[in-house]
Amino acid sequence: MRRYSSKSWSQISSFLLVRARAVRWANVVVLVGFVGLSFGVLSFAHEVTGQFRPAIQIDLSPWALPKYALYSLSRGLAAFGLSLTFTLIYGYWAAKDQAAGRVLVPLLDIMQSIPVLGFMPGLVLALAALFPSSNVGLELASIIMIFTGQVWNMTFSFYHSLRTIPQDLREASEVYRFSWWQRFRQVELPSSMIGLVWNGMMSMAGGWFFLMVSESFILGDKDFRLPGIGSYMSVAIHEGNVSAMIGAIVAMIVMIVALDQLLWRPVVVWAQRFRVEEGSRDERVTSWFWELLRRSDLVATLTRAVRRMIRRLQRSPKTKAARPSPKPSALPGRVASLAVLVLLVLGLMGGAWALVQILHHLSLGQWGRILGAGGVTLARVIASTAVGTLWAVPAGLAIGLNPRLSKIFQPVIQITASFPAPMLFPLVVGGLSLAGIPLGWGSILLMLMGTQWYILFNVIAGATAIPSDLKEAAQTYHLGGWRRFWTLYLPVVLPYLVTGWVTAAGGAWNASIVSEYVTYKGEGLTTWGLGSTISQAAEKADLPLLAASVVVMALIVVLINRTLWQRLYHLTEERFSLSK
Numbered sequence: 001m002r003r004y005s006s007k008s009w010s011q012i013s014s015f016l017l018v019r020a021r022a023v024r025w026a027n028v029v030v031l032v033g034f035v036g037l038s039f040g041v042l043s044f045a046h047e048v049t050g051q052f053r054p055a056i057q058i059d060l061s062p063w064a065l066p067k068y069a070l071y072s073l074s075r076g077l078a079a080f081g082l083s084l085t086f087t088l089i090y091g092y093w094a095a096k097d098q099a100a101g102r103v104l105v106p107l108l109d110i111m112q113s114i115p116v117l118g119f120m121p122g123l124v125l126a127l128a129a130l131f132p133s134s135n136v137g138l139e140l141a142s143i144i145m146i147f148t149g150q151v152w153n154m155t156f157s158f159y160h161s162l163r164t165i166p167q168d169l170r171e172a173s174e175v176y177r178f179s180w181w182q183r184f185r186q187v188e189l190p191s192s193m194i195g196l197v198w199n200g201m202m203s204m205a206g207g208w209f210f211l212m213v214s215e216s217f218i219l220g221d222k223d224f225r226l227p228g229i230g231s232y233m234s235v236a237i238h239e240g241n242v243s244a245m246i247g248a249i250v251a252m253i254v255m256i257v258a259l260d261q262l263l264w265r266p267v268v269v270w271a272q273r274f275r276v277e278e279g280s281r282d283e284r285v286t287s288w289f290w291e292l293l294r295r296s297d298l299v300a301t302l303t304r305a306v307r308r309m310i311r312r313l314q315r316s317p318k319t320k321a322a323r324p325s326p327k328p329s330a331l332p333g334r335v336a337s338l339a340v341l342v343l344l345v346l347g348l349m350g351g352a353w354a355l356v357q358i359l360h361h362l363s364l365g366q367w368g369r370i371l372g373a374g375g376v377t378l379a380r381v382i383a384s385t386a387v388g389t390l391w392a393v394p395a396g397l398a399i400g401l402n403p404r405l406s407k408i409f410q411p412v413i414q415i416t417a418s419f420p421a422p423m424l425f426p427l428v429v430g431g432l433s434l435a436g437i438p439l440g441w442g443s444i445l446l447m448l449m450g451t452q453w454y455i456l457f458n459v460i461a462g463a464t465a466i467p468s469d470l471k472e473a474a475q476t477y478h479l480g481g482w483r484r485f486w487t488l489y490l491p492v493v494l495p496y497l498v499t500g501w502v503t504a505a506g507g508a509w510n511a512s513i514v515s516e517y518v519t520y521k522g523e524g525l526t527t528w529g530l531g532s533t534i535s536q537a538a539e540k541a542d543l544p545l546l547a548a549s550v551v552v553m554a555l556i557v558v559l560i561n562r563t564l565w566q567r568l569y570h571l572t573e574e575r576f577s578l579s580k
Helices: 005-049 064-098 098-113 116-130 136-163 166-176 180-207 211-217 231-241 242-274 288-295 297-314 330-357 364-401 403-418 423-433 439-464 468-476 481-515 530-539 545-575
Strands: 519-520 523-526
Touching: 005 064, 064 098, 064 136, 064 231, 064 242, 064 403, 098 136, 098 166, 098 330, 098 423, 098 481, 098 545, 116 136, 116 231, 136 180, 136 211, 136 439, 136 481, 136 545, 180 242, 180 403, 180 439, 180 481, 211 231, 231 242, 242 364, 242 403, 330 545, 364 403, 364 481, 364 530, 364 545, 403 439, 423 439, 423 519, 439 481, 468 481, 481 519, 481 530, 481 545, 519 530, 523 545, 530 545
Parallel strands: none
Antiparallel strands: 519 523
């Protein structure tokens, strides 16, 4: 029997004491966090279910900012939950049903390009009328508008990940006769997790882009503002209150940093287990909050309870578990998919007929001006996407391939990308004015401020997903910088990059409404383009012009989708997928 000296026992007892203190502090932090989260949920629920207020007074005191930040964060997280649900359902449907995908993928591209102002008036009025005695309608409208800034890049990423699952994993699921749920949980969802996590971070960032619009509903003489950082900043800009503007910026930064450290950093650490590789010597990303959760007995107990509950729900009789069950017929699923698709197409046809009734009031001259404005905005979209690609590809590769850089720059780019760019537009426009740069060229920079992050986050996700065995092979064969880029990095990252291009271009179309029509020093600055046409039509309540502009934007997006994006997606699936 091994004997321990008094010194050894002292060291062991010291270690156990430190460990016990760490666990105790972890439990205290988790418990306090749970209480704070519960308070926040109850406070936001009270705001949502409160009596309807046709107009509210935004308090520009700095003491009101914590409450407003809580409300904005609650709306953003609610919209993200809705976005994730939509992503899993819509992306899975489009990827698994080839016939439905021919309709769903172009429709997704159209939906991500429809500006918020294109549907905001009808959405707000309809939901406010549906819930006339409470704030539920206005809160739902705000959440849905934030949702439209989050969901598209997540859905594109998930769809493309499902289409590029490695062939050996597909064959393994067939050999073991996985059910659709087993295949989804054990093969498809893990294979798409890295791209989904990074696009999830980008989704939260994209949702904040129109925060001021989403919380400040002013339609004609009706004021539907909601308390939040967006409405706080909107009122501060309108009144020229510089100290309130600075306070809103600081509150936004604090909220984004807290969200990054308490949510996204732990999720990135957790998602490392889904990397497709046989071995790795890379330095792993770490998170102090993730380590704290792992030390907590409360979290461990809750996790075990949830796992036991899931196992009980999934438990099957031993006789069925002894042999693989036969593969179920796919006919019922195909019939259901076809039925839903038919209903969707009929709904689109009904909406198209209603549009025809609105658009027949426009003259040919008006249509010509709208088409010309669409061509000008298209040029700006292409320019902003190209400029974003030039810097985001090398920066994304550097961050994604180096965990140390990722640890340093992930919070930085998360803060920068999440900050609502329209809040900074007055400062940027002021700088452009001093430099003598007209808004026609400056609007490209304004678009870039909100769309470049889609490219960067997707490149980082692609670089993170590069298997270590391929990187080690490149080192073994002494591939230099450019050869390694062309033969390894670019082929692996290209599928992610295409998703970044699609979502960046869609985001640029959407951002055109605030990039081509900017308020500066109380005056509206405008430049010719489809975005400014939509903004002015919404401001003047010119429904035919607004509808026609949105239709032209959708048609341009469909044309680009059919001639460019679909071909690029097919190319990446056939030649640059790790499954080939």
